[in-house]
Amino acid sequence: MHTDHDRCVRAVQSKDARFDGWFFTAVLTTRIYCRPSCPVVPPKVRNMTFYPSAAAAQQAGFRACKRCRPDATPGSPRWNERADVVARAMRLISDGVVDRDGVPGLAARLGYSTRQIERQLRAELGAGPLALARAQRAQTARLLIETSTLPMADIAFAAGFASVRTFNETVREVFALTPGELRRRARSGTPVETPGVIRLRLPFRPPLCPDNLFGHLAATAVPGVEEWRDGAYRRTLRLPYGRGVVTLRPRPDHVECRLSLTDPRDLTGAISRCRRLLDLDADPEAVDGSLAADPVLEPLVRAAPGRRVPRTVDGPEFAVRAVLGQQVSTAAARTLAGRLVAAHGEPVEDPEGGLTHLFPDPAALAGTDPAALAMPGARRVTFAALVDRLASGELRLDAGSDWAEARRELAALPGVGPWTAEIVAMRALGDPDAFPHTDLGVRKAVRAAGLPATPAALLRHSAAWRPWRAYAVQYLWATDDHPINRLPEPSG
Template identity: 70%
Template sequence: MNDDVRLRAIRAKDARFDGWFIVAVRTTRIYCRPSCPARTPHPKNVTFLPSAAAAQAAGYRACKRCRPDASPGSPEWSTRADLVARAMRLIADGVVDREGVNGLAARLGYSTRQIERQVRAQLGAGPLALARAQRAQTARTLVETTGLPLTEVAYAAGFGSVRAFNKMVREVFGLTPGELRRRAPGHRSTRDTVQHDGWQQLRLRLPFRRPLCPDNLFGHLAATAVPGVEEWRAGAYRRTLRLPHGPGVVAVKARADHIQARLWLTDLRDLTTAVNRCRHLLDLDADPQAIDEQLGADPVLAAMVRAAPGRRVPRTTDGEEFAVRLVLGQQISTRAARTHAGRLADAYGTPIDDPDGGLSRLFPPPEVLVDATDESLAMPQSRRRTVRALCTALAQQEIDLSPGADWATTRDRLLRLPGVGPWTVEGVAMRVQGDPDAFLATDLGVRRALDALHLPGSAAGRAEITGRWSPWRAYAVQHLWAMGDHEINRIPTGDTPS
């Protein structure tokens, strides 16, 4: 992407480029998203920056009209596997706020200096500045959507003092926290913040790039929902969240131009992490235009892409949980896999008091499941051995499924476990790590779809054709699955069966 492309994007006010770059106007010292509705600035007054953090570090304030800090995230960081992308995913998950830059570097296995240099070279700002920009957005969300006293907002957003919070808000938004709250749409209603036995409720709008096809996205999550941990109710997918400072509950529902999210948190410091994990769950930072353009140009997939543009990959909020559930579901039906996972959750999950009722527990972590009894693992002995081997490796941190994990290393270490093959490894790559090119070649639904398309029966012949879909083969899988008449492909009409 060069400056000519960027200039054309801002003249067209093209929302597809929101999150890809920042438009900074030198004469006004304001930065915007490419689709800002304000008058297009003269090219000689424009500077293009790679991130909001870089704009803030250069002394620019966020536009009050287009709210560039609230645009979808850059698709780059969810689809790349290099060091900077891994660092960005960890920063988004709140690691710098919790562990500092030294903690970020330790997780990535590099020196602090190396991390600083590489991140700054590509983002125009270092990890601390990126975390600060994220903290600013968290503060804005709390100011505008809750009735919390501003002193509580300051500490919940991760600021060490109210003074630092006030200074940051004025620098980034050109307003005091009080002015920011008064300007918020329906700000009076924010005084009526809902609290329940230590839980705090927030209502958020999660942006995405259009189009978005919700059918397989929500259909898959609802069809595989683990009783007590997840449910489909009143047109929304709900689930419990294991967060750094305490449990949470989220309900998400698709709207025409955003995802409506309702979060219940026991500690507001978890807001940034919870939002990031929900965005990952629903693949909201994807670039559907780029994905559909390539897949739709292939004669095998063209009709499917035209019929359902904007398919996303249903992912997860907890990598370790999903890996265990994937092993539980090896070679059995979706319903049977739900039953096995529900039995483990009921026996070993941490109970919670869902403020809205319906959910009852967090899925048990691997260190607890290491000692699960044979009675609770009612499955063949070989699969019990695989579950225990996976849980042991996760508990001892021999396998990393965090946002900053190295994809190749994770694949290699998973394959070393007894009973883990390509189907499980590619499932983890696709839905935990977010690898856009993960492909479940041995999956029954994929094989049936390829047969129905009359593709060559040989592995080599199929590999040649499916290779044309790279680097978006995970999205091709969603289209192939949708060829079958399975409940994962449609949004439920009623609530999740208990």
């Protein structure tokens, strides 16, 4: 979008927050870059130039605006809507892969050469993977500086910098403030958070309907791993360097996030996974505008706009849970998953609530005796085949997965049909067009709405909803009075 100069100018002059994250405005006279909705008086048109990413603006010598904090905008919805190599690369960079494995590791995950990845990212984003990762490190450093009591040297390495000197130089270049000045500004009038806990605001593009989003997570919560407590969804996190506990509470203009991490190097990945879990980088106006063109969906969209797709923080975990949930009720699936967690999950401490375990990873489940699972024999075979493929690395279900390839590999497993493959594609892979058309709740909703009821006819009708069929599912599900569609009642 940054190449459409007139459209970008109109967005900046109207301070349109819908375009935050789509592009960045750089001011030639002040050498500052901003988000489109920056509250300051817009610069003269002749002084504006536009960049597709914060990294590109930084590479061109612009520093982040202290007022609008463009580094803290919602991410571009393009990376959630697309499955090409650039989108997959951006999802992996957001998850911290470049910081952990370097550009060669990123390229290996994508199946391309480093040169190909570099060329494609530069062509679309104006910056290569190292510059994009550097911009993300700067944002992580800022969060740790402002919300933790860690010493600056610890922050430098936790954020992924190779040295304290590079950390200091980058912070000064990007924010025009030293790390110490950033901390002093943040501390003025703001209480220091509990040691070891990082509190932040997760932005999103409004509107956001929290009912089905948090309601689904709460209603399907696995005992010991997830819980709904005091108006917030809480869960344990398995992360590359350690573990964590996150508390997510919906607010009118943001999601309040509290993270407790055993290793601060996991902050970038944890934030990325929480945003993915809640689908916070979605563009609800684009989604709802498209779906509302269908006369059947239009009143559902109008009644509760901004529905998001509840996703996951761990693809393999969700795939296992999907198999456990085949042809059983939500309550039965929770019970089965809870037994698996109690038997094979890693214990965690949670002084603030009732979380007790990490969900067991595929390696821990690979040795499970299927006969010990209270499931039909055919589903035990499916479970065993899935965890073996996940544990061996032959099947990857993460931020960088190729959606079509993952579907093919899932479909090749015994006992995995269209429902399982599409539910995993929708919630674990994040495909916005995933469509579990054989789902019982979907079939019930389409019959009540007078839509075509046979699978083939429904698929033909749903072509008009593309590429947003996963969101259409949320609106269809919401026609039923099921706990997944509403926030839990306040306790007490």
